[in-house]
Amino acid sequence: MNLPTTETLLLEQKDHALHITLNRPKARNAMSLQMVHELMAVFESIKDDRSVRAVVLRGADGHFCAGGDIKDMAGARAAASNADEQNDPYYNLNREFGRMLTQVNSAPQVVIAVTExxxxxxxxxxxxxxxxxxxxxxxxxxxxxxxxxxxPAQIAPFVVNRIGLTQTRRLALLGARFDGTEAARLGIVHxxxxxxxxxxxxxxxxxQVKRCAPEANIITKALILSVGNDELDxxxxxxxxxFSDCVQGKEGQEGTMAFIQKRRPNWA
Known part of the structure; x- marks a missing residue:
């Protein structure tokens, strides 16, 4: 596995999982444009790597992420004074974050967030x-x-997809703050x-991830994400x-044989 060099992320592969730690503890791991680009580079580097079946996202020193980096906003403000409408630094800064979210959302691996x-x-x-x-x-x-x-420009669509329109409206329009127990009740966390x-x-x-066939997981995640984005038929x-390809493929054959023989399949 050839991972990119990163300054704002700590990377460690343990068995079948790549652990990515957001590492800007002095800023409570606020997400700078550099961090956004580094996350995109890491996910790009592992998209075809079948040795990485899960990605664990967490933050350093007791915080997950305190939001966007205010310094980047200040930099965009300085650049905006000399920018034309087609090269808007605020637009570019915000839209790049949305591209990163889209990339993580569709990653073939099982993405696990651990929040504190x-x-x-x-x-x-x-x-x-x-x-x-x-x-x-x-x-x-x-x-x-x-x-x-x-x-919450790039975030709002993903929050709606996660917990629905009604709760997203309440949370976003009130700027509500709440704890982990409420996050679980709302369905933000599991x-x-x-x-x-x-x-x-x-x-x-x-x-549990290890018990699931790697290719079957990839296909299942893509199928789930396609719901609502394509015609049902x-x-x-x-x-x-x-389904037909999987049943006739190596994983389907191995899974069936393992079940009959009452043993774990080779991917587990």
């Missing part, structure tokens, strides 16, 4: 594109953008733990073709 401390703005959005989210009950979630006079139990829960999830036609 601040989970605000961009960090909130990153959780909403994970496949599995675990949180400490003491974590603090929120969409504070409207309180700063700006919209499991809420005490701070001491997070590692154990993460290991349990990674063990097209989705079902493609799903039937994928």
């Amino acid at each position: 401390g601040a989970v605000l703005g961009g960090g909130f959005g990153l959780v909403c594109v994970s496949d599995v989210a675990i949180t400490a009950e003491s974590a603090k979630f929120g969409l504070p953008e409207t309180g700063l006079g700006i919209p 499991t809420v733990c005490s701070d001491e139990d997070i590692e154990q829960e993460l290991e349990a999830v990674l063990t 097209n989705v079902l036609d493609h799903a039937a073709r994928s």
Whole structure:
């Protein structure tokens, strides 16, 4: 695996999982444009790497991510004074974050978010594109953008997809803050733990990922993400073709044989 060199991320592969730690602790891991680009580069580098079956996203020093980096906003403000309408630095800064969310959302791996401390703005959005989210009950979630006079522009569509229109309207338009227990109730995260139990829960999830056939997981995630983005008949036609290919493929044959022989399949 050839991972890019990163300054704002810590990278470590453990068995079948790549652990990505947002590492700007002095800024509570606020997401700079550099971090956005580094995340995009890492996900691009592993998209065809079948040795990486899961990606774990978390933050350094007790915080997940406190949102966007204010310094980048200041830099965009300085650049805006000399920019024309077609080269708007605010637009480019914001849109690049949306491209990163889209890339993480569609990654073939199982993306697992582990959240503690601040989970605000961009960090909130990153959780909403994970496949599995675990949180400490003491974590603090929120969409504070409207309180700063700006919209949660690139985040809002992913939040709507995660928890629905009604709750997203309430959270975004009130700039609400809430803890991990409420995040689980709303469906933003799947499991809420005490701070001491997070590692154990993460290991349990990674063990479950390992029991699932890698190619079947990739196909299943793509199928799920296609729902609502294509005509239903097209989705079902493609799903039937994928099913047929998998049944006749190596994983389908190995899975069936393992079941008959009452053993774990070779990918587990």
